[in-house]
Amino acid sequence: MRYSQLLVPTIKETPAEAEVISHQLLLRAGYIRKLTSGLYTYLPLGLMALQKVAAIVREEMNRAGAQELLMPMVQPADLWQESGRWQKYGPELLRFKDRHGRDYCLGPTHEEVITDIARRELQSYRQLPTNLYQIQTKFRDEIRPRFGLMRGREFVMKDAYSFDADDKGASLSYEKMKEAYHRIFTRCGLSFRAVEADTGSIGGSYSHEFMVLADTGEDTLVICNDCDYAANVEKAAVVLPEADGSSEEKQPLARVETPGMKKVERVADFLGVSPRDIIKTMIFLVDGEPVAALVRGDRQVQEVKLKNLLHATEVEPMADDEVWKRTKLPVGYMGPVDIPIRLVADQEVMRMVNGVTGANEKGMHLTGVNPGRDFEPELVGDLRQITTEDGCPVCGGGLSLTEGIEVGHIFKLGTTYSKAMKATFQDRDGVEKPFVMGCYGIGVSRVVAAAIEQNHDENGIIFPLPLAPFQVIVLNLGVKDAAISRAAEQLYSDLQGRGVEVLLDDRDERPGSKFKDADLLGIPYRATVGKTFAKEGMIELRLRASGETIMLPFAEAGAGIAAMIEQELQKVQDV
Ligand code: ATP
Numbered sequence: 001m002r003y004s005q006l007l008v009p010t011i012k013e014t015p016a017e018a019e020v021i022s023h024q025l026l027l028r029a030g031y032i033r034k035l036t037s038g039l040y041t042y043l044p045l046g047l048m049a050l051q052k053v054a055a056i057v058r059e060e061m062n063r064a065g066a067q068e069l070l071m072p073m074v075q076p077a078d079l080w081q082e083s084g085r086w087q088k089y090g091p092e093l094l095r096f097k098d099r100h101g102r103d104y105c106l107g108p109t110h111e112e113v114i115t116d117i118a119r120r121e122l123q124s125y126r127q128l129p130t131n132l133y134q135i136q137t138k139f140r141d142e143i144r145p146r147f148g149l150m151r152g153r154e155f156v157m158k159d160a161y162s163f164d165a166d167d168k169g170a171s172l173s174y175e176k177m178k179e180a181y182h183r184i185f186t187r188c189g190l191s192f193r194a195v196e197a198d199t200g201s202i203g204g205s206y207s208h209e210f211m212v213l214a215d216t217g218e219d220t221l222v223i224c225n226d227c228d229y230a231a232n233v234e235k236a237a238v239v240l241p242e243a244d245g246s247s248e249e250k251q252p253l254a255r256v257e258t259p260g261m262k263k264v265e266r267v268a269d270f271l272g273v274s275p276r277d278i279i280k281t282m283i284f285l286v287d288g289e290p291v292a293a294l295v296r297g298d299r300q301v302q303e304v305k306l307k308n309l310l311h312a313t314e315v316e317p318m319a320d321d322e323v324w325k326r327t328k329l330p331v332g333y334m335g336p337v338d339i340p341i342r343l344v345a346d347q348e349v350m351r352m353v354n355g356v357t358g359a360n361e362k363g364m365h366l367t368g369v370n371p372g373r374d375f376e377p378e379l380v381g382d383l384r385q386i387t388t389e390d391g392c393p394v395c396g397g398g399l400s401l402t403e404g405i406e407v408g409h410i411f412k413l414g415t416t417y418s419k420a421m422k423a424t425f426q427d428r429d430g431v432e433k434p435f436v437m438g439c440y441g442i443g444v445s446r447v448v449a450a451a452i453e454q455n456h457d458e459n460g461i462i463f464p465l466p467l468a469p470f471q472v473i474v475l476n477l478g479v480k481d482a483a484i485s486r487a488a489e490q491l492y493s494d495l496q497g498r499g500v501e502v503l504l505d506d507r508d509e510r511p512g513s514k515f516k517d518a519d520l521l522g523i524p525y526r527a528t529v530g531k532t533f534a535k536e537g538m539i540e541l542r543l544r545a546s547g548e549t550i551m552l553p554f555a556e557a558g559a560g561i562a563a564m565i566e567q568e569l570q571k572v573q574d575v
C-alpha cells in the first residue's frame with residue numbers, strides 16, 4: 001500500500017474530547033472517527049488493526065473446534081421474554097418496534113438466539129459437544145459511553161456458545177475456551193492475566209475475565225503474591241480472620257452533637273476515635289428503591305457485591321439531594337438505628353462493639369451503637385471491597401492490587417437458558433435433557449484500544465507486531481531524487497514479494513513529518529531510504545518499540561527485515 005493513496009488523516013493536537021491515551025492516539029493517527037456518542041467509523045488503518053485481532057481470534061477458535069456462524073443483530077422480543085431478560089436487562093438493551101408494532105431489540109449478546117438455534121437443530125447427544133461462534137457488531141446503550149473503542153455503544157465482539165450433554169462435558173468445553181483465550185491474547189502480543197470474575201447480567205455460575213494489564217484499566221484486580229489466585233475485586237471474597245473473642249463491654253446508646261461534621265475523618269477526630277470505630281451508612285438506589293448499606297468507616301462498599309446480595313438488577317449510589325428527597329435522611333448524619341428504609345450490612349460491621357453512627361438528625365451522631373442490640377439488618381454479607389490488608393481467600397497469603405482492561409469473559413452458564421427456553425436433546429438413555437451451556441466473549445474492538453493503552457509513548461502508538469496494520473513502513477526521503485526513489489520502490493516490492501505487510505511513504509513531505517507520522521501510526525519497523533543510501537548504499541532500520549536502529553546494506557535489507565519479522569512472530573506463535 002502507498003501512503004499517498006491511503007486515507008490516514010493524522011492530527012497534530014490532542015483532541016479535547018478524548019480522555020484516555022488509546023482514544024487520543026486512535027483519533028490522532030487517523031484510525032477512527034466519531035459519528036456520535038459511542039459510535040465510531042473504522043478508517044482504513046483502524047479496520048486493518050481490527051481485522052488483525054479478528055483473524056487471530058478466528059484461527060484459535062477454529063483450532064479449538066468451534067464453528068463460525070453469523071446471527072442477526074436485530075432480535076425479536078419474544079425470545080427475550082422466554083429467557084426472562086426482556087424485563088431484567090435494563091436500559092442497556094435498546095428496544096424498538098417495527099412497522100407492525102412488534103417489539104425488537106439490538107443484540108447486546110446472543111444467548112437467546114443461539115439457544116433457539118440449538119433447540120431446533122441439535123436433537124441428540126451424538127451432536128454434542130457443539131461450540132458455535134460469531135464475530136459481529138453488538139449494541140449496548142451504555143450509560144457512559146467513553147474512552148473511544150474501550151467503551152462504545154456499538155462495538156465488535158466475538159461471542160461463542162457451547163452446548164454439552166452434562167456438567168463434565170461443559171467443564172471441558174470451558175477449559176478448552178480458557179486455553180484458546182490464553183493463546184489468543186499471547187498471540188496478540190499482549191501482557192494479560194485471567195482472573196476470577198462476577199457473572200453479571202449474563203447469569204450463570206462460574207466465570208473468568210481476561211484482563212490486559214494497564215494502569216488506565218477500569219477494573220481493579222487482586223492478585224495473590226503466594227499462590228495462583230487472581231480475581232476482579234468485584235468478585236474477590238473478603239475472609240475475615242477468626243474473631244479474637246475480646247469482649248469489650250457494651251455501653252449504652254448516647255447522642256452527641258457533631259455540628260457540621262459530615263465526613264468520617266472529621267467525626268472520628270472530633271470524638272477522638274478512629275474511622276474503624278465508625279459505622280458508615282451509604283444509600284444506593286437498588287432497582288429503583290433506596291437501600292442503606294453499612295460498612296466500617298475506613299471501608300468502601302463494593303457495588304457488585306451489594307447487587308448480588310440483594311439479587312438486584314441495577315445498583316447505583318444515590319446523589320445527596322436525591323437521598324434527601326426520597327428518604328428525608330440527612331446525608332452525613334445517617335445511621336442504622338431506626339432507619340426507615342431497607343438495611344443491609346457488611347459482615348465486618350456485625351463484629352463492631354460500641355460503634356459511632358449518624359443519628360438520622362442533622363448535626364447529631366450516636367455513640368455506643370451495637371449491632372443486634374440497636375439495629376438488625378435485613379441481610380448481612382460480604383459487601384466491601386477487598387484491600388491489600390486482607391489475606392488471600394485461598395491461601396491466606398499477601399495480596400497486590402493492579403489495574404486491568406477486560407478484553408474477554410468466559411462463563412459457565414449451566415442450564416439457565418436451556419431450561420428457560422426449553423432447549424433439550426435426547427440423551428443416551430433416551431431421556432430429554434436441557435443442554436449444559438457456556439458462553440465466551442472477546443471485545444475484538446476493545447482489544448485494539450487495550451493494546452494501545454498498554455503500548456505507547458509520547459510519540460504515538462507502539463503496536464505489538466501481530467496487531468499492527470502494517471509490519472513495516474518504508475520511508476522514501478527523496479521523492480524528487482531518482483536513485484533514492486528507485487531504491488525505495490525496490491525495497492517496497494521486495495518486501496511485498498516476501499509476504500511482508502508494508503506501507504511505502506511516497507508522499508512529498510519533509511523527512512521530519514514522515515518520521516513523526518511513522519511514530520504516531522505505531523508501525524513496528526521503519527526502513528528509511530535517504531541520504532545514507534545515496535552515500536553508502538545503506539538502509540536505516542528502526543524498531544518502534546525499543547528505538548534501536550540497525551544499518552543494513554541495501555541488497556540485504558529485504559531478506560533481513562523479513563527474517564526479523566518472521567522470528568518475532570514465531571515467538572508468539574509457539575504458545
Ligand atoms: P464491561 O464490564 O466492561 O461493561 P461486560 O462484562 O459488560 O464488560 P461482557 O458482557 O462479558 O462484557 O462482554 C464480552 C466482552 O465484550 C467484554 O469482555 C469486553 O471486552 C467487550 N465489551 C463489553 N462491553 C463493551 C463496550 N461497551 N465497548 C467495547 N467492548 C465491550
Ligand code: MG
Pocket residue numbers: none
Ligand atoms: Mg458491560
